[in-house]
Each structure stands twice: as structure tokens, then as C-alpha cells.
Amino acid sequence: MNDLQQGTVYLVGAGPGDPDLLTVKAQRLLSQCGALIYDSLVPVEVLDLVAGSCERHFVGKRRGHHSVPQAKTNAVLLEMARRHDCVVRLKGGDPFLFGRGAEEAAYLYRHGVPVEVVPGVTAGIAVPAYSGIPVTHRLAGSSVTFVTGHEGVDKQRVGVNWKALATASDGLVIYMGLHNLRHIVAELIHGGLDGSTPSAVIQQGTVIGQRLLKVPLSQLVEKVETMGFTAPSIIMIGVAVNFQVEACSPPLAHVTMPISF
Numbered sequence: 001m002n003d004l005q006q007g008t009v010y011l012v013g014a015g016p017g018d019p020d021l022l023t024v025k026a027q028r029l030l031s032q033c034g035a036l037i038y039d040s041l042v043p044v045e046v047l048d049l050v051a052g053s054c055e056r057h058f059v060g061k062r063r064g065h066h067s068v069p070q071a072k073t074n075a076v077l078l079e080m081a082r083r084h085d086c087v088v089r090l091k092g093g094d095p096f097l098f099g100r101g102a103e104e105a106a107y108l109y110r111h112g113v114p115v116e117v118v119p120g121v122t123a124g125i126a127v128p129a130y131s132g133i134p135v136t137h138r139l140a141g142s143s144v145t146f147v148t149g150h151e152g153v154d155k156q157r158v159g160v161n162w163k164a165l166a167t168a169s170d171g172l173v174i175y176m177g178l179h180n181l182r183h184i185v186a187e188l189i190h191g192g193l194d195g196s197t198p199s200a201v202i203q204q205g206t207v208i209g210q211r212l213l214k215v216p217l218s219q220l221v222e223k224v225e226t227m228g229f230t231a232p233s234i235i236m237i238g239v240a241v242n243f244q245v246e247a248c249s250p251p252l253a254h255v256t257m258p259i260s261f
């Protein structure tokens with residue numbers, strides 16, 4: 001590559017943990033890339049798919065430390081695109097769902113770097129599925145909402161109207177919801193959601209160590225606290241939880257995975 005050329009940055013979804021949930025395209029790009037920039041929640045077994053010569057940069061959050069600032073991640077992406085033909089920016093789940101993928105894509109585009117997105121299997125669907133829980137069911141209504149419980153911290157996001165969601169959506173799939181759970185549940189019940197509504201929390205889904213709690217909404221906060229659930233966890237609220245088919249749960253993957261961030 002000469003000085004004027006820029007490599008392509010692929011924004012790749014790594015899926016929720018089980019390496020078998022990588023897409024064929026993701027696996028191909030990982031085997032070809034000259035540089036890999038990755039986050040927390042990507043298991044070592046996925047990182048090991050890159051060549052020994054591949055330059056690796058971790059830009060996620062380590063236990064007890066702050067995340068790498070976005071400006072620094074952007075700088076690393078630009079630098080890697082200048083040095084390599086094929087750069088993989090690997091993110092947990094899907095890069096365009098609560099993953100800042102679009103922000104990074106826009107930044108790269110503004111700086112003249114070719115960028116492509118490679119969608120991934122999102123935790124909000126795969127994690128319940130690995131417990132046999134469908135996110136929709138014909139007998140559980142017609143809508144589901146993917147929502148983050150981690151609001152407002154960076155003041156970049158409008159707060160979620162939980163009271164409105166209580167009646168507007170038949171099912172809720174909540175990412176990053178543990179920290180605010182007490183507030184979320186109080187608002188949902190205040191907004192008209194019945195305390196008997198089925199709910200589930202799944203920690204560290206798809207990999208060994210996966211834990212599941214199923215409980216009526218009114219008991220959710222207390223049980224989550226007494227059982228010590230931690231991130232990463234998906235919270236599901238809605239009648240679809242009752243349509244769990246345990247028999248269809250795939251075996252969990254053996255991986256070395258950061259379970260907290």
C-alpha cells in the first residue's frame with residue numbers, strides 16, 4: 001500500500017460469545033485482516049482466529065477501569081487504516097445495535113476511509129434463545145422493543161420513557177439494564193405493566209457459566225440482587241418468556257470470556 005491509499009475498515013459483529021455464532025463473513029475477514037481492534041465481551045477463542053502477524057489493539061473496558069476514550073479508538077482506527085489493507089473493528093453482538101458502530105463508521109467516512117459493516121448476531125435474540133426463550137410468540141402479542149437500561153450517563157442519549165413502554169410494547173429486551181433495574185421496574189409498573197408479567201434475566205449467555213432467572217416482574221429486583229446477577233446480562237420482560245422450550249437450548253460454548261466490564 002502506498003502513502004495515499006487507505007485500507008478498508010470492516011465493522012464486524014462478533015455475536016454474543018459462542019464463537020460458532022460468528023458469521024461466515026466475519027470468520028473470513030478475521031483470517032485475512034492485518035489489524036484487529038476489539039472490545040470487551042469478545043472471547044479469546046474468536047481473537048485466536050486472526051493470523052499471528054495481525055496487529056491487535058484492545059479498546060474496551062477492563063474490570064475496574066474506564067473505557068478507552070472514543071477519540072483514542074478513532075485515532076487507532078485511522079492509523080490502522082493507513083497501515084493495513086484490511087482492518088477488522090470487532091464488536092460484541094451486532095455493531096449497529098447499542099455498539100457505537102454508526103458513530104465509528106461516520107468518523108471513518110469523514111476521514112476518507114472505506115468502511116463496511118458486517119452485521120452480527122445480537123445478544124438480545126441469541127442469549128434468550130440459548131435458554132429456549134423466544135423473543136416473540138404469536139400468543140404473546142405482536143411487538144418487541146430492544147432498549148438500553150444504561151441511559152444518560154454520557155448525556156448523548158434521550159432518556160427512555162419506561163412508563164410509555166409499559167403499554168406500548170408486548171415484549172421488552174433490555175441491554176445493560178442491571179444497574180438501573182429498580183428504577184426501570186418501578187416505572188414499568190407505574191406505567192401500567194402488571195407485576196405478574198413474566199420476566200427473565202440471563203447472564204453470560206451462550207457460554208459456559210450462563211445463568212437464568214425466571215420470575216414475575218414484581219419479584220425481579222429482589223431476586224436479581226439476592227442471586228447476585230452481574231453484567232453482561234439480558235433482561236426480558238413479557239409473556240413470551242412463558243413460551244420457553246428448554247429442550248431446544250443449544251450446548252453452551254467453552255470459551256475464555258471477560259464476564260464483567
Ligand SMILES: C[S@@+](CC[C@H](N)C(=O)[O-])C[C@H]1O[C@@H](n2cnc3c(N)ncnc32)[C@H](O)[C@@H]1O
Pocket residue numbers: 016017041091092093094095096097098099121122123124127174175176177202203204205206231232233234
Ligand atoms: C454495549 S452492549 C452491546 C450490545 C451488542 N452490540 C449486541 O448487539 O449484542 C453490551 C450489553 O449486551 C448484553 N450482552 C452482550 N453479550 C451478552 C452475553 N453473552 N450474555 C448476556 N448479555 C450480553 C448485555 O446487556 C451487555 O451489557
